Amino acid sequence: MPARRVVTGRSQEPRKRFAEELRKLRLERKLSFRALGNALGWDATLFSKLEKNETLGGPEVVQALDTYYGTPGLLLALWELAAGDQSQFKERYRRYMLLEAEALSLWHYAVSIVPGLLQTAAYAREVLALGGASGEDLTREVGARIGRRDLLLGDSAPPFRSILSETVLRTPLTDRNEWREQLEHLLAMGERRNITLQVLRQSAGLPALTNTHTMFLKLTDGRTVAWVETAYSGDLVEETASVERLQLGYDQVRDLALSPVDSRKFIAEMVEEAACDQLI
Structure with missing residues (x-):
């Protein structure tokens, strides 16, 4: 590579x-x-x-x-x-975006929403609108977010793993057809060689990372940094000990998650449920 x-x-x-x-x-x-x-x-x-x-x-x-x-x-x-x-x-998010573009590999845990790199345009639009974006600003932000998916495409795309809380897959969009398309998009992206998706079932109990979306980036200088985000703020974590503590929590979540194969089956079941909901 x-x-x-x-x-x-x-x-x-x-x-x-x-x-x-x-x-x-x-x-x-x-x-x-x-x-x-x-x-x-x-x-x-x-x-x-x-x-x-x-x-x-x-x-x-x-x-x-x-x-x-x-x-x-x-x-x-x-x-x-x-x-x-x-x-x-915010300045820390600007720096994170630059590091994301450089990363050799990325791994992520999603608490409540689909990660930005895996969102459809309709999903991104609804999420960004909830954050207050509207009009031309909303259109621009949606275009930018969807365009970031190019990072995961191509022959030199870095490996990306995302663990999705079951809550992510059971929180639909307002438009059920758009929600089904988002689930189908997850399945399609999961077929790519560099992308691995896992699902953390609710029955697994409370995970180590209970309320924080977390992205880890392996950088070209060998360091790993983390971006942690809640509904109201985000922070770039670079201090080694703090990153290691977050990584330990991520490893515990990964141990509890379904295998990639079983996760794909679970997402496929969600697609079927969404299709049935449209017929009701």
Whole structure:
């Protein structure tokens, strides 16, 4: 597997950092703005404005650039940080997003909602709307969240494991059809070689991580960091002892969870239940 791209060490101001990376990638390939525009189907002036920090563009053009340059998820993560700089993204979340784009492997525990990397557009829209986003901001945030899935796609995608509390699978969306599509999407993503899904049944009892969504990232320098999130806040945990305590709790949750095979069967049963609910 190719080494993940390290994105730290340059500008830490989100918009400048985004423009800087765009320029670096283009110059590395000795491309003119016209050549880039012809390759991707956008006007060449757009790419000039992006590199001059005159515009941020939208998630669709950034996703196209990620695909073209072979940097799955990196540019979109930087774009989300730059866009979020206008929406008062917290500094610790900005740093987490950069680290996520670099990670060699990721593992996660979901307490109550589907993790962002596995959400459909409809699921992301309902979750983000509950957080107060609306209008163009909501559309932009949904596009950015869905685009982050590129991190898990492609030949060099990092391994990702997610343990889903049964509560996640029994808390539907308002639209039952959209909920069934989300469950089907989980099954489809779980078929990918780099993605492992497990379910923690309610009958397993209280888990070690009872109320905190937790993501662990293995970084290019060998360190592991964790992002812990509740409904109201999130925090990047980098201190080794604290990360190790969280990892111990995660290991206990993993020991209680269904195997990947049995988890897939359980999610398939949830899909069937959702389909039956639509007929009632």
